[in-house]
Amino acid sequence: MKKFYKLSLTTLLAFTVVLTGCGNNANSGNANTNAGAATNAPAEATEAPTATDAPVADIKLGMVTDVGGVNDKSFNQSAWEALQALEKEAGVKIQYLQSKSNADYEPNLNTFVKDGYNLTWGIGFDLGDAIGKVAAENPDANLAIIDSVVDAPNVESVTFSENEGAFLVGVVAGLTTKTNKIGFIGGMDSPVIKRFEVGFKAGIEAVNPDAKFTPTLAGAYDKPDIGKSLAATMYNDGIDIIFPAAGATGNGVFNEAKSRNKSGGSKVWVIGVDKDQSIEFGDDITLTSMIKRVDEAVKKVSQQVIDGTFKGGTTTVLGLKDNGVGLPETSKANVSADILAKVEEFKAQIIAGTITVPAE
Structure with a gap:
């Protein structure tokens, strides 16, 4: 498969994301099969590749759900749909791990980090503590979270009004x-x-x-x-x-x-x-x-990883003036x-x- 590097993707597929706006019964280690197998057994630690070094086709985006599950008809599903859209539009690899209990959060996050994923998402307020711990233990990894603020230099936080x-x-x-x-x-x-x-x-x-x-x-x-x-x-x-x-x-x-x-x-x-x-x-x-608009927030931050513009240590709050919430x-x-x-x-x-x- 022909590989396009970041510069060509940015040139050919750049788009402006306008911010216009809680499962299934699978075990926490069961993930969508579109992007290869992920398990809860931590792999040998490897340094996460940066977006600027990785061909677009090699960029991997992971998502850990809260206990509501990926098919919750709500915000976990919105986040996963956003990553599916990026898979289709940009050719990146995506994967999710479902959490059946709070005890799954940290191991699920670590699975993606240790497997060298370029960005690991935690979806939901309940993942805040786990994101903070994993981020501190893996300073070279990029992480992001919805609905909570994690004060870490390698985490982007998105909350809503x-x-x-x-x-x-x-x-x-x-x-x-x-x-x-x-x-x-x-x-x-x-x-x-x-x-x-x-x-x-x-x-x-x-x-x-x-x-x-x-x-x-x-x-x-x-x-x-x-x-x-x-x-x-x-x-x-x-x-x-x-x-x-x-x-x-x-x-x-x-x-x-x-x-x-x-x-x-x-x-x-x-x-x-x-x-x-x-x-x-x-x-x-x-x-x-x-x-x-969890979907647009996830898409925007994930695109930053693809473009090499990801900035950890930041918090974005989206309200009516940003079209982040509404009817x-x-x-x-x-x-x-x-x-x-x-x-x-x-x-x-x-x-x-x-x-x-x-x-x-």
């Missing part, structure tokens, strides 16, 4: 609810989930201060059955809109809503998270979604034009700094 996007879907919920009861189901207690919760609550209160807001935590990102059970309790209590920010656990909320709506009872809604979840679950139950165009299917106009008004005020959305 989830509270800003959640505020906007809170506006939609507050103006749409028929029962004046709205619920939130978070995955686990973390700063990221708290930003979702408080932003959502603030958006509801901005347009419907009489609405009753009920938040809860599932305690897991990979338990759809728990999500379904929590949703059933909320819907039984008269809540008609639930916003789950709980990875694959949130899939159970959609399953409960679909079952109830099919039975002919009172209409209930779910607000999607991270991806446009109407694509997966249908717009008959997905009121709107709070998109978080999808498909919102028009269920949200009235008047409500969407109100959403745009609040969006403009947040970007202008007239409204500061709480984050904790």
Whole structure:
């Protein structure tokens, strides 16, 4: 296969990434087979090649999921889809390792580092400590993380202003609810989930201060059955809109809503998270979604490795002004034009700094 070096790739395939915006049951060592075999047994340590020295076809990008799994219909899936796009566009090698528990994080990360991957991604707040440890033990390796800040010279951190996007879907919920009861189901207690919760609550209160807001935590990102059970309790209590920010656990909320709506009872809604979840679950139950452009963030940082411009020790925070969070165009299917106009008004005020959305 003819190999193109960095200079020619940059010349022929350069593109500007505009930032427009939680599995399966495989063992943690089971990975996508498109890019060769990766295992959890650490290989003999080798120095990770730099992007400037490696032909593009030899550049390897690895990704470690959190416990939600690569097929979580949410942010792990978004990240993997971004790497798949780079594989197709630039010809790089990609691989993922799935984590079944927190104990898998460090060994999975080390697998890629010891195998000389040019960049190793950790997807999710829970991987922060493991990324920090692996980075300190392997100063020549490039690592990156979504949803957490790791202060290390060889790690790029990307976080999002989830509270800003959640505020906007809170506006939609507050103006749409028929029962004046709205619920939130978070995955686990973390700063990221708290930003979702408080932003959502603030958006509801901005347009419907009489609405009753009920938040809860599932305690897991990979338990759809728990999500379904929590949703059933909320819907039984008269809540008609639930916003789950709980990875694959949130899939159970959609399953409960679909079952109830099919039975002919009172209409209930779910607000999607991270991806446009109407694509997966249908717009008959997905009121709107709070998109978080994990895909574009992963693609942008990974491209830096390909181009030789990766800069560790940096943190990027993406919010409404960066199009890092927001609502999808498909919102028009269920949200009235008047409500969407109100959403745009609040969006403009947040970007202008007239409204500061709480984050904790």
